Amino acid sequence: MIYHDSKVLLEVRGLRATVNGIEILKGIDLTVRSGEVHAIMGTNGSGKSTLAKVLAGHDAYEVTGGSVLFQGSNLLDLAPEERARAGVFLAFQYPIEIPGVANSHFLRLAYNTLQAQRGEEELDPLEFEDFVREKMKLLEMNPDFLDRGVNEGFSGGEKKRNEILQMALLEPRLAILDETDSGLDIDALRIVTKGVNQLASQDNAIVLVTHYQRMLNYIEPDFVHVMRAGRIIKTGGKELALDLEMRGYDWVGVEHRAAVEA
Amino acid sequence: MSVAAGSKYLESLLQGRPRMPSSPLGWLNELRAEAVDRLGALKLPTTRDEEWRFTDISPLANLSLQPARAGSSSLQASDIAYLHLDEAAIRLVFVDGSFAPHLSLLPGPTENSQGAMIGNLPIVLSRQGESVEKHLAKQVEFRNNLFAALNTAFLHDGALVVARRNTAIENPVHLLFITTQAETANHPRCLVIAEQGSAITVVEDYVALQEGVCVTNAVTEIFLADNSEVNHVRVQRDSAEAFHIANCAVSVGRSSRYRTTSVAMGGRISRYDLNVLLAAEGAECAVDGLALIGGRQLADTHTCIDHARANGTSRQLHKCIVDGAAHAVFNGKIVVRPNAQRTDSSQSSRNLLLNPRARVDTKPQLEIFADDVKCAHGATVGQLDHEELFYLKSRGLAEATARNLLTYAFGAEIIERIRIASLKHRLEEMVLEQTRKN
Structure with a gap:
């Protein structure tokens, strides 16, 4: 939702990044304000997942130019854990399985780390159990998932629900959802997106990175950006996503080249 | 550096042997005597023995030890x-x-x-x-x-x-x-x-x-x-x-x-x-x-x-x-x-x-x-695993905490096979403690 006079959360200017010496992001500009939902769309290899990981601080990517301000501070100066504590959250496209670490233990550690950061009360295992079970209802998750290893043997849909559960626990200011719709059947998609919608508020913002329009049927974006070859080449409203769904991505590129050449 | 069984270590140990009470059972005394006999023939292994090539126990030979009182x-x-x-x-x-x-x-x-x-x-x-x-x-x-x-x-x-x-x-x-x-x-x-x-x-x-x-x-x-x-x-x-x-x-x-x-x-x-x-x-x-x-x-x-x-x-x-x-x-x-x-x-x-x-x-x-x-x-x-570390850090966990947790998880697969709950729990704590210390 676009709110009048809402604060800028994220300001990306001319962001360039490389992986193994190959430039993937070639100058990204993006401004996200509180309350907004942005969709970043594009074909495979356009750089949209790279953008998500660079914002979360993955060290496989080297930032070679530009700036990123988060709530006015330089995000690029922060380690990944500091970004998380500052309120940036990345829902992974491929959530990592960690056998041997109980999901409940992991979730509580993460939750308490953020509570401590916010100067709020940490929860002991019993208190947390009650708290997390409530949150799990939102995502129609079976409490059995607490006792299993982190994402261990979870189906694709279960992993994505576990990601959004983490989002619900950590209450980030900026949530970046990287292809959260991939691998979801229609029921799981409905549940996951319902969860995201309930978490969206005037005080936070959501950036959806997605290949397809279908998630946007459930989470309505305020802005749709099209990425190609490491740049955002077109920005529009939610109707742009429908255009892309019908016409594919090629026409945006053609239009962009024409505009650049003109 | 082969060390004969007559080394300081064994000597000092065997000197303590007379203090061992003799058993009323003849076969047990014979068993002990046979073992003492074998000690005379066996050598402290060195890293030249295939079974001990990585484990150098030569420091043991130089210890002057007593049987515990x-x-x-x-x-x-x-x-x-x-x-x-x-x-x-x-x-x-x-x-x-x-x-x-x-x-x-x-x-x-x-x-x-x-x-x-x-x-x-x-x-x-x-x-x-x-x-x-x-x-x-x-x-x-x-x-x-x-x-x-x-x-x-x-x-x-x-x-x-x-x-x-x-x-x-x-x-x-x-x-x-x-x-x-x-x-x-x-x-x-x-x-x-x-x-x-x-x-x-x-x-x-x-x-x-x-x-x-x-x-x-x-x-x-x-x-x-x-x-x-x-x-x-x-x-x-x-x-x-x-x-x-x-x-x-x-x-x-x-x-x-x-x-x-x-x-x-x-x-x-x-x-x-x-x-x-x-x-x-x-x-x-x-x-x-x-x-x-x-x-x-x-x-x-x-x-x-x-x-x-x-x-x-x-x-x-x-x-x-x-x-x-x-x-x-x-x-x-x-x-x-x-x-x-x-x-x-x-x-x-x-x-x-x-x-x-x-x-x-x-x-x-x-x-x-x-x-x-x-x-x-x-x-x-x-x-x-680098990606596992990043995943944990992206949730706010400090580098050291993330490393400890993953190290612990690696060991937990073995400890989980112990079917005694209190021992399992204690070992889990000890592993966490040790990984923290490391």
Whole structure:
């Protein structure tokens, strides 16, 4: 939702990044304000997942130019854990399985780390159990998932629900959802997106990175950006996503080249 | 640098031998005498011996040690309450090698007559000598193994656990060996006999309550008669300066199942030799191990699983977590003898190096003489997974916390196989503590 006079959360200017010496992001500009939902769309290899990981601080990517301000501070100066504590959250496209670490233990550690950061009360295992079970209802998750290893043997849909559960626990200011719709059947998609919608508020913002329009049927974006070859080449409203769904991505590129050449 | 058995170490130990009380049992005195005899012929192994090539125990030769003084400890029951296992209804405690009845939890007379016979060796021997004679020092190769010979030469106190025919002993039996005196050597001994159709769980637990140099030289023998089951947990948390040498020999009877989990955390130099003989058809074993070391520790595990008869099954997972400049060694031999057709065996060695100076030597060794067998084995050496670390950090966890958690998780796979909740929980805490310390 676009709110009048809402604060800028994220300001990306001319962001360039490389992986193994190959430039993937070639100058990204993006401004996200509180309350907004942005969709970043594009074909495979356009750089949209790279953008998500660079914002979360993955060290496989080297930032070679530009700036990123988060709530006015330089995000690029922060380690990944500091970004998380500052309120940036990345829902992974491929959530990592960690056998041997109980999901409940992991979730509580993460939750308490953020509570401590916010100067709020940490929860002991019993208190947390009650708290997390409530949150799990939102995502129609079976409490059995607490006792299993982190994402261990979870189906694709279960992993994505576990990601959004983490989002619900950590209450980030900026949530970046990287292809959260991939691998979801229609029921799981409905549940996951319902969860995201309930978490969206005037005080936070959501950036959806997605290949397809279908998630946007459930989470309505305020802005749709099209990425190609490491740049955002077109920005529009939610109707742009429908255009892309019908016409594919090629026409945006053609239009962009024409505009650049003109 | 071959060291003759007449070295300072052995001399100083054997000088203490006259203080050993002689047994009223002739065969036991003969056994000890034979072991002393063998000591004269055996040499302290050096790194030129294939079985010891990574483990240099020459510092041991230069130690001037005494056998621990018996009965000089002032340990009270309350001092060691934190070491108790909630589930154990029977606990035998040995302090510096000597049985400590006041710290132990002994079975009542009815339990001993019906389902089990559990107690200190000399006491049980005085009553039921013959049944023990058949098994004592019969499985471990003390004639060709200096440390087993030394232990046998000092054979006196020890844990004897017999599960009677067709009896399942529900609660684990806790065998707790505590060292309190530095500069001493002690020789723990365990004998576990599972009679036909019985089932028992035994926890062998080595703890140091002193920080100094000391030598633990343990021997354990386990016999599984037909259709029996033994769950054997071994925990080694000796002092950081200790030498911990242990030999365990197991014989598994027809359709019997031996399961073991060993965890090694302590010791400056530790060496565990486990030999499991699948002696009859349909015998089965599951052998899991975890070595968690740092600093300048060395932990060496040598196992041999010997499939002597057909239709045997063995499964083994050994893990090492190595930090600092520590060095872990795993040598896992699987033998499948000509008669052992339709053997099903798998072995996996997985290793985690937490420091560029840490080192692991892992060697699976298969010797297969039968043609209709299934044997799988593999070894991996790696570091903490970068993507897993990033995932945890992206949720706000500090680098150190994330590393600890992943290290812990690596070890947890072994610890989770222990079926004693309180011990499992304690080991989990200890692993977390140790990874934090590292």
